Structure formats: C-alpha cells, structure tokens
Amino acid sequence: MIIPAFNEENAVGKVIEDIPKSLIDEVIVVNNNSTDRTSIAAEAAGATVVFEGKKGYGRSCLKGIDYLKGKMNDSDIVVFIDADYSDHPEQMLELLQPILSGDADLVIGSRELGEREKGSMTFPQIFGNWLATRLIALIYGKKFTDLGPFRALTYGSLERMDMQDKTYGWTVEMQVKAAKLDIPFVEVAVDYRKRIGFSKISGTIKGTVMAGYKIIETILKYSF
Secondary structure: OEEEEOOOOOOHHHHHHHOOHHHOOOOEEEEOOOOOOHHHHHHHOOOEEEEOOOOOHHHHHHHHHHHHOOOOOOOOEEEEOOOOOOOOHHHHHHHHHHHHOOOOOEEEEEOOOOOEOOOOOOHHHHHHHHHHHHHHHHHHOOOOOOOOOOEEEEHHHHHHHOOOOOOOOHHHHHHHHHHHOOOOEEEEEOOEOOOOOOOOOOOOHHHHHHHHHHHHHHHHHOOO
C-alpha cells in the first residue's frame, strides 16, 4: 500500500491504524519533503517511510512504485490512498474484492457513488470530476464517475501503464491509460469525509486552477 504524504503528521497515523492489517503486506508512506513530523507519525504507526525530496503528488506515487520494484509479482495488488484521513481505509476489502474475484484489474473508489460528508469536497473538485469523467467518456469511450485517490490495481497492470505524471495529473493518467490499454476496471462506492488539516491543492485558488488545467491536459495528451 502506497500513501503519498506532505505535512500530514496529524492524519497519517490515523490512516495507517484504520487499514485492515490482514489485507496488506506493507504500508509505504512516501514523505514528500514534509516540514513537520509526518515521518515520525508514520513510523510510529508501523509504516515503512521513504523520501521524495521534490514536491509533487505524482512524484510521491512514483517513488513508492520504485520502492516496490523487484518485490512484486504481476498478480500482486497495489493500493493507493491519501494521507489526510478523508478516505475510509476500513473499506479496503470492498476495493479489493473485484480484483480478488477476477472481475477487474483496476478498481477506483468512487466518492460519487458513496456517501460524502457535507463540505468534504469543494465545488471546483465536484465540477472538475464531472468534467474530467465526461471528457474521458467522450474521448476514450469509457465511463468513470470519479478521479478518487483511493484505488487498487494489479502490479502487472501498473507496470503496463508506465506511469509518468509527477504532479496533479496522476490519477487521471492512470484512468486514461486503463481506457487506452483496455485494462478491465470497475468502480466501487467509497465514503468520504472532511480531511484533517488544510488541503494543499483544493484549499488554494492556485492549486485548484493548476490541478484543473493539468487534468484536462493529461486527458487530451493521451488521446492522440
């Protein structure tokens, strides 16, 4: 399991504690140049901590993937979740079930299909998801309802995707490449709550604008 984390000392431990331990082999927290006690909190909760010195959500995920090289088989499953405690780690079994039953190689936890706590997503986030998923359907012919960060996929599929994005386009790149490569996917309903602390992306106008631009750019980039 890979958890990218930037200044999440108050939340990352709660995320790790709520993960069903019988379902995982190792929790990898990628400390993305945090200036707080994120690493200490993660290690205290039992995670392996690796470091990525250059900021970027995608960079953190790529660092986590680098750590896994040589340790995974194609059929093994990699789970991604955010460190802010907005997702519900205890719902992991629902996320894994379609892969374990052979119905999918990629599962997206959809906040649109689940229960969202009031105020857990901003209007730009909701609209951005709506626009992005409809562009994917229009261009690639595949239907998603969300770009949610809580997701699972087989290691073999992850390798096939050859993920590249280093910043805001990470989640949509994975979904676009799944569509292009005909990797079987499903969405399952997951719940979502207000995050602990302040969002570095949706919590600022600059972050929101840049994330929106990068998501649309990524959708168009792989359409050719």
